[in-house]
Amino acid sequence: MPPATGAAAGHAEPSAAPPRLCVIAGDGIGPEVVPVAVEVLAKLLPALQVTEAEAGWDCFQRHGCAVPAATLASMGACGAGLFGAVSSPSRSVAGYRSAILTLRQSLGLNVNLRPVRSWPCVSPQAGVDMLILRENSEGLYSGREHWESDGVAIAERVISRQACERLAACAVQIAAARNSRRITLVHKANVLPLTCGLFRDSCRAVLEAAGYAAVLDERLVDVAALQLVQSPQAFDLIVTSNLFGDILSDLACHWSGGLGLAPSLNWGSGLALAEPVHGSAPDIAGSGRANPLAAILSVVLLLRYHWQQPLLAERIEQAVSDFLEQEGRIDFGCETTRVIGQGILTRL
Structure with a gap:
């Protein structure tokens, strides 16, 4: 029999490195829905280490670059990210290329996952x-x-x-x-x-x-x-x-139930970037009406496919299902973002 090692020898097994997340709020409603999704994720992963980074049209207008090199480096170091939304002009702008396309191609995020499922009351x-x-x-x-x-x-x-x-x-x-x-x-x-x-x-x-x-x-x-x-x-x-x-x-x-419940995951070799599909919705930015469920369901994809935590992913999905079944709606006016976020957190 080989000699005992690790826990059997009286030593605790080394814990896995805490998960790291690069948070890129982006444009429009991104800075409103992304913090809600991060809070939900952190409730299940209390050791989560969050790093904030910039990308998007607003970033381009400030710095002349839609995706700074520091953002790419942060994504590479963290291995996982959450991107909120991007507002891209519908015309050609010198020096500008869509931030999300740049992130996908620069980081080798070669596959996109888009789940579609029925949800209570809204589907x-x-x-x-x-x-x-x-x-x-x-x-x-x-x-x-x-x-x-x-x-x-x-x-x-x-x-x-x-x-x-x-x-x-x-x-x-x-x-x-x-x-x-x-x-x-x-x-x-x-x-x-x-x-x-x-x-x-x-x-x-x-x-x-x-x-x-x-x-x-x-x-x-x-x-x-x-x-x-x-x-x-x-x-x-x-x-x-x-x-x-x-x-x-x-x-x-x-x-x-529409784009407000549409998550996605940009997936590559050792890297993953979650991204709600709804876009920047500039018409409601800052109003409190943004639905955070697509962002919340996007971090579910990180849990299931990137961090290999399917049970935690199912917990969030069950919380979303319970919330929708019990509330029966997702429009709470100027309190939508806060009410939905709090509703999911209390059900976890």
Whole structure:
């Protein structure tokens, strides 16, 4: 028998390093909803170490840079982050690129997770439980645009086998965790045979090699959009490219109660950045009306997928479910942010 070590030898096992979180409030309602989500997370992780950083349109206007190098360094040091919202201009501004796109591409956050599920009282249909897994670094969001001639602008759609295989490998991991009954590849290979064909074939090869051929199917993106409206309960795990995933996930979140309950996770190798989907909502910024549930549910994704704490993730989800079932609404006027935040905290 080997000699006793650690606790068996009378010494306490070294405790795991406390979790670290880089908090990037961003623009608009970000500084209102993010502190609520951090407070909820800290209640379950009392050793949580929080570092604040800057990014976004306001940051660009102050410093001439949407994502300072110090923010990227902080994210790298913490390994996990929570991003509130970004206000991006709808016109070209010299030197500016969307903060969230910069964070995704600079930090290698190559996969985006968007869960959609039915919640009590606020969801228009019960029984919906899907996860949309989207490539997060290329496609039409690669930023490769140029003028071909006067009045003709060109955007390049970038699809690489490496990114597709990375996405599919993540899908294998999530399908195992969800015990997925169906995996749907969404593309438009009938019109884009090179780029969507490469996406479909690369993902299919990885998923079939992992033993998921029996539950794997395909949908053209327009058909998938129709069926997400007609029969959302039929879907489980959707795997798709960047732009398609962005559009379909916003469509699908109707079934969870809208953008105010839509969380996401930008996921990379050893790094994860949680991000509510609702945007900066400048029309209600500072009014107290912002719904913090999307931010709260985004830190749930950090717990489940990055920190491997599924039981803590379920506790927050149960608190959200209980709150919605008992309150039956999410609009409390100028007290919305405070009432919802306090309501979740008291149920944990």
